[in-house]
Amino acid sequence: MSDELAQNLRRYRRAKGLSQEQLAHRASLSVGPIRKIEQGDDGVRMETLHAIARALGVKTSDLMAAGTPEPVKHDDPNSLNLRELRIALTPVISLAPVAAPVGEEPDLRRLRRMTRDNNVLYFEDSYKSIAADLPALIRAANEAVAYYGSGEEQAQALVARSQALQLAGKYLTQIRQYDLAHGAIREAIADAKAAGDHLVAASAVGGMCWMLMRTDRFDEAEDVAVATMDLIEPKISGATPDQYATWGGLAMEAAAAAARNNRPNEAKELRKATKTAAAAVGASHKNLLRHWSMFGPVTASMKALEDYMLAGDARAVVRKAEEEENLQEKSWKRIGGPSTNDGNRFRLDLARARVRTGDPSAAMEELAHLDAIAPEWFRHQGSAAITFEEIAKKRRTLTAEMREVGAHLGVFA
Known part of the structure; x- marks a missing residue:
């Protein structure tokens, strides 16, 4: 998407009357990434596009465009x-009739x-x-x-x-x-x-939203989540925990998509809906319709931290992780804990926040812990590789443990 991305960025920057240096300052970036993008470099990270979109006051999706795909590796x-x-x-599928099952x-x-x-x-x-x-x-x-x-x-x-x-x-x-x-x-x-079965269908829509966000289709993810929320909104009385959990899960997906697309006001309102559903559930609920995942106050609080990371406020992530009651493990005996995946994602967000607030050692501890307890999940997390690279840049030498984690992530520091 390099040529069209370069053109889009240049067009929006000039419409705002900003130089490359002024845009970089607004986005809290060095001028290097701005120059590289406008020169056609397609190696830009999504979080860099988030920051640029915020500085320009546009949606992240407005900057993005399709380009010529790279050749597929023959040894995939x-x-x-x-x-x-x-x-x-x-x-x-063929034109021949399908035989009846026997x-x-x-x-x-x-x-x-x-x-x-x-x-x-x-x-x-x-x-x-x-x-x-x-x-x-x-x-x-x-x-x-x-x-x-x-x-x-x-x-x-x-x-x-x-x-x-x-x-x-x-x-x-x-x-x-x-x-x-x-x-x-x-x-x-x-x-x-x-x-x-509309609830099972809505659960599948939640999975679709997650996949759409992983492929940077933020507009569609938010739209389909909100539309499905409207269809299955729980009644004021008589709603089951599964209904609240499914509706609240969709609100989380919609909020995440809005935050990534530089729509903070919409994300804020959707986070309120998530909290409403979490309060109705009361404690972490094992939502069978969403494949045995957990939804409740802890999940809602953990997912809300992602918005602070996207906004570049790493200090808020660290502060809330240390102070917010729902995020303290001692509270989980009373209100229930998160699913394994949500808990791991929370620790990964915390690692990113710690390295960006000047504590790379604590960040590395989080990465090493995740590598030990969930190695298969961990190796597929692009943000873990980015965090590791940021840690490595702050050190002259790497320990044996760090090299092992880096090798597992496919990072060669």
Whole structure:
């Protein structure tokens, strides 16, 4: 996107009457990144674009544009590693009639149990096990839907497949296989809608929003989350914890997208909606519709810290992490803790904040801890690599532990 990005940045900068130096000052950047972007360098980090968009008073998406894709590496291991899952998710289609399914009646209870067990593996950071199990799970779900032509059993099969596809989409998003993830989540939404289960469909929309944000599609992520929130908004009385948790989860996704797109006022209002849902739940709720994730006051507080990081206020992140009651582990006995993934993300945000407030040693402790407790999750986090690079720049030499963490992240400092 280098040429169009350069043109967009130059156009918005000149419309504001700013020199490159003046824009860099407003964005709290050195002038180097501004010059590189306008010269066509496409190696810009997303957080740099966030800062520039804030300084210009435009949405981050206004700066971005499509460009010529880079050639795909011939030795891409994922083309082979994901072969069986790709076959399961993208079956061939022909003009020949599809034969009616034969064999024994599918065991829907076993199918749901397989999905549950693999969700547990996902949150336990066992990605290799999930990769091995997912093809069989998706095939079993497809067979169940094909077997039941109508009735309640078909609706149950569609919901079961939706949940299996949501797990596949979540896993594929985590390992940055976004096109496959999009297809899986899109089908998950369609299955849940066909079954008439709007909450399961809304849960899948939450997964879609996360995937959209990972691919910098902020406008769409916010729009689809807000539109779905309107459709499933809990009634004042009689709403279940799952309903509040699903609605609140969508509010979190919408707020995150708005914050990343330099829409702070909208993000603030959506964070209020998240807190409303969290207060209604009262304590951390294991939301089965969102794949055994947790939602509650702790989750809402942790996700709100992301907005401060995006705004460049690392000191606020450190201060709130140390002072806000919901973020203290001693409070979690009373109100419940976060999911494993949310807790890990919180520690990663805190590491980034600590290095940017002049405490690289504390930041490195957080990274080393994450590398030890969730190595598979950790190695797929781009922000962890960025944080490590920032730590390395502040040191003359690296310890053996630091080199090991850097090697795991694919950083060669």
